[in-house]
Amino acid sequence: MKYIATIISVALAGVFTVTGCSGGKNKASAEAEAADTVAAVTPRVQLIERLGKVRDTGKFAFGHHDDTAYGHTWRGEDGRSDVKEVTGDYPAIMNWDLGLVEWGAGKQLDGVPFELIHDEAVEQDARGGINTFSWHPRNPATKGDSWDTAGGNVVKEAVTGGSALNDTVREWIGRAADFIGSIRDAAGNRIPVVFRPWHEHTGSWFWWGGDNTDTESYRKLWHMTREVFDAKGIDNVVWAYSPDKVDTVEQYMERYPGDEYVDIMGADVYCFDGKDGLEQYAAKVKSTLSAAVSQAEARGKLAAFTETGLESITVPAWYTDVLMPLVKEFPVVYVSVWRNADNIPRHFYTPYPGHPAEESFKAFYNDSITLFAKDISEIK
Template identity: 40%
Template sequence: MKNIYCKMICMICMIGMVACSASELQKSKTDEAQALLTTLKTVSQKNHFLFGHHDDPVYGIGWIGDKNRSDVKSVCGDYPAIMSFDLGRIELGGDKNLDNVPIERLRHEIIAQYERGGMVSLSWHADNPVTGKDAWDVSDSTVVASVLPGGTQHDKFMGWLDTVADFMNSLIASDGRKVPVLFRPWHEHTGSWFWWGQALCSATEYKALWHMTYEFMQQKGVKHLLYAYSPGTEPNNTAEYLDRYPGDDIINLIGFDTYQFNRQEYLNSMEKSLTILTEVGQSHDKPIAITETGYEAVPDSTWWTETLLPIISKYPISYVLVWRNAYERPNHYYAPYPGQASASDFVKFYADPRTLFVRDMKTKK
């Protein structure tokens, strides 16, 4: 049933690509990026959603670096439809990111996920360019201002953007085309735990950071990206959600990040944020997504089908993505692995016709 649905998506995408004029396709996007955007919109219209997992094929519980391995695949026999990775520390010119994954491995896995029919999202926990510490260092409230034109760190930061752009341009599939990617920088900005957060810069400065990032990528020929606007659950209405929104001409998908600590509070937060997201998505013609979520160590054996699935099925989301299964931190994982308490329930979640994994996406190309 799911594969039949995805063939429909493929046909819709192909028809849309033929019918649209060059101006309608936006000259700022490659055909592959436009097709990905069409898929994200189409999925949500049919009450289906893609399932995603951060760092899925590069490490998991009890392993790191194995080839063709995934905790999700080990449980249900299939890869997630979306894999997300982080570019943090790439700006420093090293050979590994902030989670100790080789940059070359990231490149390989991004291309592999695309070629197996899946989608990739990239976040960027850039180090603090003023203090030299990590992205969570909020000891200086002038960092965003310092990287903007005229700022003391502007030249350094433009070099960082150049490194990111070069990496994006290196994502070339075997057919010679650049791999379309959903880029999600400057996320969770409605909190104040990153140097680009709410209390660390003005709305004008935050928007300027976005515009500078986007315009630089365009100048470097990085036109295979979609861009995601991804605050936390702090906004209480659409006006607050859009307070620092960079604009429809930049943003392609809107979402939010949230995690469960208390079940009822999680459900309440999800209801509030999904209601806001649905309204904004409809008024701005953007697909919506839960860009990060999860329940650490998933101690609830039926969390997937009795907590997550019922709430997200009420809203037209394009995807939901859970965070990583850390190999180096005990009990810091968000997807099941073989023998984990919620593994059997996850198999039921996988079998639900509303969920889409990578096998369901193969026919879209």
């Protein structure tokens, strides 16, 4: 998986080499075979190769959740972005969430219309950026939100064939697949995206994680998700596995669904306690990213810091003095922070114009190791 483009080039060269030696194929048939080989390079493969090139630069792409959908004091204003208003550029990565797509809702759990997400994802791709998707589905047993952990081992029942919950969750996964498969560029080609379902499963705050289920059932849930996507022919998904903070590789890998199901080894670690929690945050980032990166290298995968941030950025130099030194220790392809809510004043993870962290964020942007939209557009 590591050097897919090189492998394909060798394969294409082989078509013409064999033809020339054997004389068994004419030029037209060789070209047709080559075209078939190129056609087999799916959007997923293209994005994996592109992210591999990002890794090879020794830099990392910066991401922000719901970046162009709303910001600290605004919502639904075309072209706006808190990140762009501070740095002059959009994030290289934009993350979107599919929560409530399972219900066929018109808007996701934070009130962003799915139609807008579709259009903004297409726009991000057109400017040369990359899209990632998370999913906070409702509890299928209780109909509560993702944080409703009632209903027993919901995952175990959901992955049991013939159960009502199995039918429901398969249908829900199918709706997520349909939406992701619908994201196409102006030429009608599917746009590749990163999708990280069933995230932060090492904690017990979601109905699919921690003490709320068992290892076998969690892995089956991943397998079932991939089965539904594959049955629908969804070929534009790069799959990310993203546990929350762990102390050991064993904890990180405990519920790993298998190499054939994962392309990116991710990690979600937040800084919750401001200055008092910086030391603990650093320790957890190191233990979790160390596990992610070591396993990625061992398995031929990519590694990413899939979610992080300090709410309200109460440490003004957090981006340059806390986050940057940690990320420089680990070769991750991207680092993504959470959203800037327009309806919760304290709930933001990138600075906006006038915030005390603005200058630190500008320095973070100007650092040669960070990639934003204009930078990553040059890496194809």
